[in-house]
Amino acid sequence: MRKIAESMPPKGGFSFDLCKRNEMLVQKGLKQPSFLKTGTTIVGLVFQDGVILGADTRATEGPIVADKNCEKIHYMAPNIYCCGAGTAADTEAVTDMVSSQLKLHRYHTGRESRVVTALTLLKSHLFSYQGYVSAALVLGGVDVTGPHLHTIYPHGSTDTLPFATMGSGSLAAMAVFESKYHEGLTRDEGVKLVAEAICSGIFNDLGSGSNVDICVITKGKHEYLRNYMLPNPRTYVSEKGYSFAKKTEVLLTKITPLRELVEVIEGGDAMEE
Amino acid sequence: MTMNLADSAPSMNNLLGSEADSQRTLYPYVTGTSVVGIKYKDGILLAAEMGGSYGSTLRYKTVERLKTVGKHSIIGASGEISDFQEIMRYLDELILYDNMWDDGNSFGPKEVHNYLTRVMYNRRNKFNPLWNSLVLGGVKNGQKYLGTVSMIGVHYEDKHVATGFGNHLARPILRDEWHENLTFEEGVKLLEKCMRVLLYRDRSAVNKLQIAKITEEGVTISPPYALKTFWDFSAFKNPTVGAEGSW
Numbered sequence: 001m002r003k004i005a006e007s008m009p010p011k012g013g014f015s016f017d018l019c020k021r022n023e024m025l026v027q028k029g030l031k032q033p034s035f036l037k038t039g040t041t042i043v044g045l046v047f048q049d050g051v052i053l054g055a056d057t058r059a060t061e062g063p064i065v066a067d068k069n070c071e072k073i074h075y076m077a078p079n080i081y082c083c084g085a086g087t088a089a090d091t092e093a094v095t096d097m098v099s100s101q102l103k104l105h106r107y108h109t110g111r112e113s114r115v116v117t118a119l120t121l122l123k124s125h126l127f128s129y130q131g132y133v134s135a136a137l138v139l140g141g142v143d144v145t146g147p148h149l150h151t152i153y154p155h156g157s158t159d160t161l162p163f164a165t166m167g168s169g170s171l172a173a174m175a176v177f178e179s180k181y182h183e184g185l186t187r188d189e190g191v192k193l194v195a196e197a198i199c200s201g202i203f204n205d206l207g208s209g210s211n212v213d214i215c216v217i218t219k220g221k222h223e224y225l226r227n228y229m230l231p232n233p234r235t236y237v238s239e240k241g242y243s244f245a246k247k248t249e250v251l252l253t254k255i256t257p258l259r260e261l262v263e264v265i266e267g268g269d270a271m272e273e
Numbered sequence: 274m275t276m277n278l279a280d281s282a283p284s285m286n287n288l289l290g291s292e293a294d295s296q297r298t299l300y301p302y303v304t305g306t307s308v309v310g311i312k313y314k315d316g317i318l319l320a321a322e323m324g325g326s327y328g329s330t331l332r333y334k335t336v337e338r339l340k341t342v343g344k345h346s347i348i349g350a351s352g353e354i355s356d357f358q359e360i361m362r363y364l365d366e367l368i369l370y371d372n373m374w375d376d377g378n379s380f381g382p383k384e385v386h387n388y389l390t391r392v393m394y395n396r397r398n399k400f401n402p403l404w405n406s407l408v409l410g411g412v413k414n415g416q417k418y419l420g421t422v423s424m425i426g427v428h429y430e431d432k433h434v435a436t437g438f439g440n441h442l443a444r445p446i447l448r449d450e451w452h453e454n455l456t457f458e459e460g461v462k463l464l465e466k467c468m469r470v471l472l473y474r475d476r477s478a479v480n481k482l483q484i485a486k487i488t489e490e491g492v493t494i495s496p497p498y499a500l501k502t503f504w505d506f507s508a509f510k511n512p513t514v515g516a517e518g519s520w
Contacts (some may be wrong), residue, residue, distance in 0.1 A: 046508065146514060160512035171441035171474070178470040179446060183506060196449075204445040 039207020041169030042072060042083035043197045044138040045181060046162050047190035050147045050218035051140035054194035055083045056169065056202050057227070058209040065209065071226070073215045077102050077113040078222060080141030081215045082122075085167035086154060087134040094135050098122050115141040115148040119158055127156025136166045142217050169201025169208040176200045187216065195229050202231065297401035301353035303327050305338045306477040307439030308349035309467050310408045311451060312417050312432050313460035316488035317410030319349045320464040322472070323497055324479035331479060339485040341492045343368040346382040346411030347485045348389075351436040352424060353404035360403060363392060382411025382418040386428065394426030406436035412489050435467075438475045443467035457486070469500050 039060040044053045059067035074082045074095040080102070084091025098121045102113045118139055126133055137152040151164045163181045165173040176197040185193065194214055201208040212229035215222065308321040325333030338357070339349045342364050350357040367388060371380050380388075386409045396402050402424045410419040420430035433447040446467055455463065461484060472478045480502070485494040 148514075149508070160508055162506040162508040171438075172445040174474060175442045175445045175467075175470045176449075178473050179466050200445045200449065204448065 039169075039205070039209075040072060040085040040167030041165070041173050041198055041201025041205060041208040042085050042138050042167050043165045043173050043177070043194055043201075044083065044140045044149045044151075044163065045177065045185070045190060045194060046140075046147050046149050047185040047187060048183075049187065050142045050216065051149050052187075052190045052194050053081055053083050053138060053140050053215045053217070054198045055213045056198055056208040057211045057213060058202075058207070059088055060207055068210050069227070071213065073213050073224070075099060076118050076139070077106070077141065079143055079217060079220075080113060080115055080118050080139070081217060081222065081224075082118070082140075083138040083166070085136045085138075090133045090135040091137065094122065094125060094133060095137070098125070112143055113141075114143040114145065115139065115150065116145075119150050119152065122152050123156045123158050126152065126154060131155040138164050138166050140217060142219050147217075165197065165201075167201070167208065169205035172200040172204040173197035187218075191216065191225075191228075199229070199231060297399075298353070298356070298404055301356075301404040303332065303354045304404075304477070305336060305351045305354055305357070306475055307435055307437040307443065307471055308338065308351050308406075308408045309435045309439045309443045309447075309464055309471075310349065310410050310419050310421075310433065311447065311455070311460055311464060312410075312419050313455040313457065314453075315457065316412045316417055316486065317347070317419050318457075318460045318464055319347055319408060319410055319485040319487075320468050320482055321349045321351070322468065322479055322482035324477060324481070325354050326477040329476075331477070334479055334481060335497070337483065337494075339483055339494055341494070342385050342409075342411075343371070343380050344491075345379065345413040345487075346385050346409060347487050347492055347494075348385075349408040349410075349436075349485070350405045352406055356403040356405050360389070360392070360405065360407070364389075381413030381416075382409055382420070383413075385409055385411070386418070386420040386422065386430070389422045390426060390428040393422050393424060393428075397425045408434050408436060411487055415489060438471060439467065442470050442474055446470065465500060469502065472500060472502065 039058060040056060042055045044051060053073055055072035057069045057072065058065055059070040072083055074084060074091070076082050076095060076099045082095050084095060098118055101121055102118060105117065106113055122137060122139065126135060131154045134154050136154055139152060140149045149161055149164060151159045151161060151166060162183065163177045165177060180193055191214060195212050198212045202210070210232055211227045212231070214225040214228040216225070303325050305325055306322070308319060310317060310319040319339055321338040323334060323336050323338070324331055325336035336354060338351065339347060340361055342348050348364070350360065364385065368380065389407055389409060393403060404424050406424060407422045409422070418430060419432065419434055420428060421434040421436065422428040433451050435443045447463070450463060464484060468482055472480055480499045481497045482500065483495055483497055485492065
């Protein structure tokens with residue numbers, strides 16, 4: 001009978017040791033940082049020919065706007081796009097990862113990706129991390145079975161909906177959807193409604209702001225309308241212009257080309273098999 | 274909205290200890306949800322639904338959260354119902370004393386709003402708040418007034434106000450669609466739009482609401498009625514199209 005080694009080397013995957021430590025600290029009175037619904041308004045809706053996704057473009061670091069014009073609508077497949085709210089790194093990483101998995105799957109099967117495939121890959125990943133991967137997603141796309149729209153929560157639960165909103169501005173956007181959405185919207189009506197919902201988030205929620213991004217997905221076609229609307233332009237520009245103080249003397253203006261350090265060898269023995 | 278008392282120095286513990294706790298409000302028990310109010314052409318419109326929740330149970334379904342105050346104002350309250358009943362006792366006494374002066378003057382909405390603000394703020398300073406968010410609206414001498422007071426004494430007046438969830442769900446709609454000189458029908462339609470969204474998205478809302486109207490002529494509080502809701506989206510009826518067995 002073989003004796004099982006007491007301290008086994010970690011086999012990879014997520015180690016839950018620190019979670020035990022956190023629980024112990026909470027019992028001793030440590031106030032745990034609460035779940036941050038970090039500033040975002042993301043929405044999606046199903047219209048008669050497909051789905052339309054929308055997002056604002058503000059990325060916040062606490063009270064500061066870190067990026068005024070970031071991209072929250074991520075590419076998953078030519079016919080599937082995903083909006084992400086929550087920790088920016090988590091949404092980027094998880095959508096990139098599933099996007100690669102979908103591509104490999106497309107090569108393997110020779111078929112267009114289905115929205116439920118992306119949904120299942122995302123939800124099983126998020127569930128296995130028990131909510132620690134803080135990504136709340138609105139996934140939408142059109143495949144052979146029709147248009148689909150889903151929401152995915154950080155703990156791994158999903159919903160299938162005709163219209164969905166996520167992020168801190170979700171209530172403001174949902175108010176617009178609940179009062180104005182109906183089935184059988186045309187493309188223009190849908191885009192207008194999505195823009196209205198995002199604007200509602202931008203103007204009524206402090207965590208959302210700047211511009212509106214929209215992505216329209218229909219059968220065989222997708223239109224990524226980056227900065228579809230810019231409702232927060234910089235309106236004041238100083239008339240006086242900008243100039244140096246009079247005491248500043250320009251001594252010399254010279255452009256020095258950087259010296260090339262790397263010599264490129266043509267067809268040499270760079271990488272031999 | 275719990276008060277964080279864990280940070281008090283040990284010497285203060287006696288003042289805020291468990292015995293003294295029985296003398297002041299720590300948490301609400303029976304609560305009403307949002308109230309929404311707007312100014313319109315002829316006066317003020319308030320809407321509130323009639324639910325009184327006991328934690329997560331919808332315990333009482335005919336709670337009148339809109340009341341008249343004197344000749345010129347109406348009040349709507351969300352939060353602890355017993356504290357609202359206490360506030361009504363204070364207000365009734367205030368109006369009674371005003372009437373006893375018999376001087377031809379009567380308290381208008383501005384005066385009542387100011388009185389409420391003082392009451393709420395002073396109670397908050399004694400760490401014994403009246404756990405309510407109030408909406409006060411009225412018309413006096415042709416002047417329309419709509420204001421709000423929170424449980425900590427934050428007060429302001431505006432063209433449209435809301436309490437609780439109404440701030441998140443109704444204010445965005447009102448900011449977009451409110452305009453001067455709404456007619457009565459348009460105002461009711463707008464309020465119903467807001468109340469419908471609240472009914473869909475606020476778990477403590479019930480489908481039984483009242484609308485109160487106040488104009489120079491007087492006050493009318495409508496009998497309770499229900500809103501029409503729509504649940505026939507195809508994604509609701511058949512969410513697993515294309516993926517049998519999933520959810």
